[in-house]
Amino acid sequence: MxxxxxxxxxxxxxxxxxxxxxxxxxxxxxxxxxxxxxxxxxxKIGPRNGAKVVARAWTDPDYKQRLLVDGTKAIAELGFSGVQGEDMVVIENTPQVHNVLVCTLCSCYPWPTLGLPPVWYKSAPYRSRVVSEPRGVLQEFGLELADSVQVRVWDSTAELRYMVLPERPAGTEGWTEDALAELVTRDAMIGVTKVVVPGK
Amino acid sequence: MAISPEQALAAAAAGASARVAQAMTPRFNVGDHVMVSNINPPGHTRMPRYIRGKRGVIARDHGVFIFPDTYAAGRGERPQHVYSVRFTSHELWGTHGRANDELFVDVWDDYMERA
Incomplete structure (x- = not known):
């Protein structure tokens, strides 16, 4: 230290x-x-791992299918596994449904793919408010969702660890997996932001 | 023996799942309506207070896991199914809820009754 x-x-x-x-x-x-x-x-262990998982899912429909059916196994295909990622569930954001993650009881978080949780994720205000007023919290992260979009909050109170598969941004058709992975942020995989193309 | 760097890294890489390789008939099926029991145990529990006494629907069956309430107290693993239970925003937050928004909470079998 x-x-x-x-x-x-x-x-x-x-x-x-x-x-x-x-x-x-x-x-x-x-x-x-x-x-x-x-x-x-x-x-070594941080959100760049999760970004690789997301980019693979965006470019390989079969992989995406496996990821949504058995997250643990599909993530292990890319070499990511271990403590706090033993039993993974991946949930997909769509134009109609926006998912966001929390652990209201403590700070449960998928370490092998996202690393250690950010301080705000562990804070009492995030944990209490994202369940009772998720749209307000998302607004504070700069994310405005239309009323027609359903918000789903996932509280990881048990042994499952969650990761959000964000929507692939428009205008990235034909991009390589590596270039796509560069776009994916930790916050987008928690579900408090979307993935955006810089400058757009 | 002191834990070595190699042992520490191996433990982190291996993890330690609380999943139990034991086939058990689930008490609930996906789509079943449930009510979370209004229990207030004095010891460790993993049931958040905001779902106690609330009604939801079984969304996923995650399989069989150790039950932390008994395990933490040295009273055994008591393996059972854990489910993702879907609650409407209105069910949990009343008039402050939002139509259409939902919350999914992972809930052990012992925490619920059929509704």
């Missing part, structure tokens, strides 16, 4: 340091194990 001498450590930082030193002192973990996990979730 980098140290900034200009400010005191936050309560969370102090707690994390205390927990880590206890685990090390008691011989339960090698400090290098913590570094390895931090490195993995900072550099």
């Amino acid at each position: 980098s140290t900034n001498h200009n400010r005191p450590l936050s309560e969370v930082e102090i707690r994390v340091k205390a927990l880590e030193s206890l685990l090390v002192e008691k011989g339960l973990i090698d400090p290098a194990a913590v570094d390895a996990l931090i490195d993995a979730y900072e550099h």
